[in-house]
Structures are given as C-alpha cells and as structure tokens.
Amino acid sequence: MPSEKSSRRLVGPAARLLLRAGAPERSQVLRGIAWMVLAAGLEALGPLAGKYLIDSFLLPHHENLPAMAGLLLGALAAGLVAAWVRYLQLMRLAGVAMRSVQRIRERVYAHVLRLPMAFFDHAIIGQLVSRVTNDTEAVKTLYVQVLFVILDSLIVLTGAMAAMLWLDPHLMLIVLGLVPVVVLVVALYRRLSAPAVTRTRELRSELNAQVAESIAGMPVLQSANATARFRTRFAGLNEGHYQSRRRELRANAWLLRPVLDCLHTLLLAALLWVFSQRAGGEALGALQLGILYAFISYVARVVEPLVQITMQFSQLQQAMVGAARVHALLEEAEQPVPPAQGRITRGAIAVRDLSFAYQSGHPVLHDVTLDIPAGSFLGIVGPTGSGKSTLLSLLLRFYPAPAGNLRIDDAALEAIDDAHLRERVGLVPQDPFLLAASARENIAMGRDLSDAQIEAAARAAHAHEMILRLERGYDTPLGEGGARLSVGQKQLVAIARALAGQPRILFLDEATSHIDTETEQVVQSALAGLRGRVTIVAIAHRLSTVRDADRILVLHHGRVAELGSHAQLMAIDGGLYQRLVQMQQLEDPDEETEAA
Numbered sequence: 001m002p003s004e005k006s007s008r009r010l011v012g013p014a015a016r017l018l019l020r021a022g023a024p025e026r027s028q029v030l031r032g033i034a035w036m037v038l039a040a041g042l043e044a045l046g047p048l049a050g051k052y053l054i055d056s057f058l059l060p061h062h063e064n065l066p067a068m069a070g071l072l073l074g075a076l077a078a079g080l081v082a083a084w085v086r087y088l089q090l091m092r093l094a095g096v097a098m099r100s101v102q103r104i105r106e107r108v109y110a111h112v113l114r115l116p117m118a119f120f121d122h123a124i125i126g127q128l129v130s131r132v133t134n135d136t137e138a139v140k141t142l143y144v145q146v147l148f149v150i151l152d153s154l155i156v157l158t159g160a161m162a163a164m165l166w167l168d169p170h171l172m173l174i175v176l177g178l179v180p181v182v183v184l185v186v187a188l189y190r191r192l193s194a195p196a197v198t199r200t201r202e203l204r205s206e207l208n209a210q211v212a213e214s215i216a217g218m219p220v221l222q223s224a225n226a227t228a229r230f231r232t233r234f235a236g237l238n239e240g241h242y243q244s245r246r247r248e249l250r251a252n253a254w255l256l257r258p259v260l261d262c263l264h265t266l267l268l269a270a271l272l273w274v275f276s277q278r279a280g281g282e283a284l285g286a287l288q289l290g291i292l293y294a295f296i297s298y299v300a301r302v303v304e305p306l307v308q309i310t311m312q313f314s315q316l317q318q319a320m321v322g323a324a325r326v327h328a329l330l331e332e333a334e335q336p337v338p339p340a341q342g343r344i345t346r347g348a349i350a351v352r353d354l355s356f357a358y359q360s361g362h363p364v365l366h367d368v369t370l371d372i373p374a375g376s377f378l379g380i381v382g383p384t385g386s387g388k389s390t391l392l393s394l395l396l397r398f399y400p401a402p403a404g405n406l407r408i409d410d411a412a413l414e415a416i417d418d419a420h421l422r423e424r425v426g427l428v429p430q431d432p433f434l435l436a437a438s439a440r441e442n443i444a445m446g447r448d449l450s451d452a453q454i455e456a457a458a459r460a461a462h463a464h465e466m467i468l469r470l471e472r473g474y475d476t477p478l479g480e481g482g483a484r485l486s487v488g489q490k491q492l493v494a495i496a497r498a499l500a501g502q503p504r505i506l507f508l509d510e511a512t513s514h515i516d517t518e519t520e521q522v523v524q525s526a527l528a529g530l531r532g533r534v535t536i537v538a539i540a541h542r543l544s545t546v547r548d549a550d551r552i553l554v555l556h557h558g559r560v561a562e563l564g565s566h567a568q569l570m571a572i573d574g575g576l577y578q579r580l581v582q583m584q585q586l587e588d589p590d591e592e593t594e595a596a
C-alpha cells in the first residue's frame, strides 16, 4: 500500500501514471514548454535593459531621449509579448492536464468494471469512489505542479543565472551558493511532512468510506440507534485529519517561506558587502551600480522560483500519494477474458466433480456432480453456508472454477465467449439493485431494446400491471435503489430485466426471501410461464418457491446431500430436505399446507 511507502517510493508509480496520461499529447506538452522557455527568456531581458539604462544613460548624464525611450519601449514590448506567450502556455498545458484527468478517470472506471468479483470481496466502496474521483485529480495537480510551476521556476532560474554569469561570474557564484541550501531545506521539509501528507490522504479516503457506508446502511444505523457512535467515530477520523493537516502546515510554515525569505535577505547583504569591499570605501562606479541593480533584480528572480518550487512540494507530495494509489488500482489484475468462441444453444448445464475453495485449504464445494437438462427447473436448497451461492457464482463465472468441471451445452464454461455468456444467462440476485432511473431504463439496463421487448419482458415477469399503475408508467423514476417500490415490486422489475435479454438460462439467488406470499406466487407464475423455454436454477430459502421444480438439489457442507423432486425428497425418511420442510413449517405455519 502507498501508505507505507516513503515519498521517494511514490515517485516511480506517480511518474509512470503522469507519463502515460500525457503520452497522447506529447507534442502539446513540448509546445507548452517551448512557450515557457520563450516567456522566461523575454522576462529576463527586463533587468538587463534596466542595467543598460543606468550604465549608459542615467549615470553618465548622457540624455539621449530617443535611445532611452527606445530601450524602455523595447523592455515594455518584451514584457507584453512575454505575458501573451504565458497565456498561450497556460492554455496549452492546462488543457493537457484537464484532458489527462478526463482520460485517466475513464480508464480507472473502466478498469474497476473489469475487476474480478474477488476484488470486491475486500474493496471498500467509499475508498474506491475516492480513487476514481479525488485521486485521479492528483494527476492534474502533478501536471500543474510539475510542469507549470516547478519547470517554469527552473527555466526562470536558469535564465536569471545565465544573465548573471554573463554580467559577473564571481557574483553569480555567490548566488549559486543559495541553491544547495535550498535543496537541503526541501529535503528536510520532505522528511518532516511526507508522513503527514500520506496520512492526511489516507484519512480523507477513510472519511469518504465512512460517509458512503453510513448512507448505504442508514436503516440499520438508525434502527440500531448507532448514529451517535458513528458520529463519534467520524469526529475521531476528522480530528485525525485536522491534526495531520496541521503537522503538514507546521512544516510549511517553518521551513518554506520564512527560511527562504531569510536566505534572500542574507544573500542581498552578502552582495552589498562584496560591492562595498570592491569599492574600498569609495562611492560605487557607474558600471558597478548598474550591475548591482541588475543583480538585485536577478536575485529576486532566483529566490522566487526557489520559493515556488519548495512551496509546491506539499501539493506535489499529496498528488504523488493520490497518483500512486490510482496506479496501484490500475495494477490490480483484471478478470481475464480469454478469446473464446463457445456458444450457448439450448441451456443444458453439466457439473462434474466440482470442488472449489475461496482460500486454499478451505474448500466450500466438494465433488459436486449434477446435470441440469435444457429447459428444466432446478431448485437449490440447503442450510446457510452450504455453498449454494458459491455454485451459482461459479456458473456465472464470477470466480474461476477449475477448468473442465463446468459445461454449458457442448462447451466448457471457460470456452464460452464472455459477451455471449452475459447475454444468454440472466441473474436475479437477492438484492435486486435498481438504478435511480425509470422503470424502462431499469429493465433495459443500457441494452438496445425496443419498447415492445421491454414490455414483453415485464409481462413475462408479471411486472407489467404493477408498472402501469405507477403514475408515469414505464417512465416513472424509481428513485435511488428503487426506493419508490416495495421489495417484491423491485424483485419483479429485476426478473423483467433478466428476461429482457431473452436468456437461455435464468439464475435466481434467493429472489423470494424477502417478499410476501402473494408476490411469491406472482414470481412462481412467472417461472411457470418460462418452463420448457428457459433453464431455471433457483436458490431458495423459502422452500415453497421450488416445490414445483423438476428437481431439487439439497447441498450440505458443500456436498450433494439429496437430489430429486419434492415428492421424492419428502419420501426420504429423516432426510435433510424433509427436515428443512418440517422446520420451515414450524417457523411459518401458514406455509404448512403449501410446502407439504
């Protein structure tokens, strides 16, 4: 994690990200830098003109007005052209920086969408959001700080040094002595502030994560009366963030401006002392005075870029931490999608000797063998943690199953083209996950479906009537997470969404756990309507949902315990299915007659 890295170790990843982000616009960057050099060169002419005016005209009382006016106008024109060139440079480099952020943000988001499901088992949503939004912004800061300020400052510094070298090499060497002192100050500053900068960034991301988590779990938070505890935890993080920022600021306040301003004053004193030594108690000669004027101007031009460079280090470090984190996210391996041609035609599923472990040494499925004929309805039941969802996740290719153990029709699962698999296999998850969009958009999910197809899917899911009863029918916005609908209604929309793709196989993962008996019957009718046309695999805690299935698979500790129709399984005396049914009847006597 970048948090544990020293700031020096952040430079590599940050620089790689910066180079990659700017690569498509290398010529724009080079042109921007060329403008920068030109502007610095023009700006460096000012003090030279001043020196020439003092040396050649003012001190010798040589009042050649046209020449003096020409000199002043020339300096003015150089200043104006420099300002115009600065504008061009700013527009060019700012454009590059903003386009880089835009590109990188899209790349990070696209990358996150392709990450394997295992990544999301550990990911913290708020932190991921931070990576995609705030941390990508770091790239812009890197551009602005590195290219605009630091590079610009270095160019101005070099210009001023060159002019001083030309005027008086000895004096220039005295000024040059300032540079190592500033390098020392910057090194000390980095040492003191780097841990605080990294911590500040981490804490900001934790603040985001807590806000996202609290909002997502608001009903639990409020009902568990946990809001005060969460507020205290947030305040603790926020205080940590404040203290960390203070540590950063303290390093800034001590080391940057004040130290450099002192150095500036010392340097000016040293220059005056050298001049007084040269004059040996006499008044300064004309030539000396012009050079003194030019040097005082140039020293300001040397100190100011150095101040700028050191002042940028705080920003630069923050940006590097952010950029390194974006880089780390981009380094996460994507779900491999090998090119494959396999097709799903009928929807027959074969599972052979399937064993699987999330962590090696802890298998959750053992030697599962199973055939699900095309168009049949398989129910999967079993105690909690018995591996039902895991089996479904493997069939959905959310986690890689051992090669060859799963087949659909004539193809091994891993040999089926990914887009085709997603098209042909529909999923109704336990949490229906609705977008803050209309019913129509929620069913279409970005697919190019006609209104007729959407309506047909809604009818097949028995959701059509319910949607028509909403005030704007299919165009009714469903609110964030489908907040406008009941859980059962959301489930019907989710079923319609799965059916709209006309899948050959439909997986339902406890789709009826949280709905009332009446809605469950609607779901059952919807499933009945699909029988023979679509292969249905439904995990159910509510046994009544799968009572009518062709066969029911009972999983126990990751093994196939029983397999058969409801009647066959009920006939096994002391069997697990029979016991599950009896337990459910005790829990919910209303279902006694239905399930038995």
Ligand SMILES: Nc1ncnc2c1ncn2[C@@H]1O[C@H](COP(=O)(O)OP(=O)(O)OP(=O)(O)O)[C@@H](O)[C@H]1O
Pocket: 121, 358, 359, 364, 382, 383, 384, 385, 386, 387, 388, 389, 390, 391
């Ligand atoms: N992403 C994961 N990483 C590690 N272990 C996991 C993961 N998902 C599930 N498990 C473990 O695998 C085992 C089977 O879990 P699974 O979710 O498949 O059971 P389930 O039968 O669907 O349970 P439930 O009925 O409670 O949903 C459990 O011990 C669980 O802790």
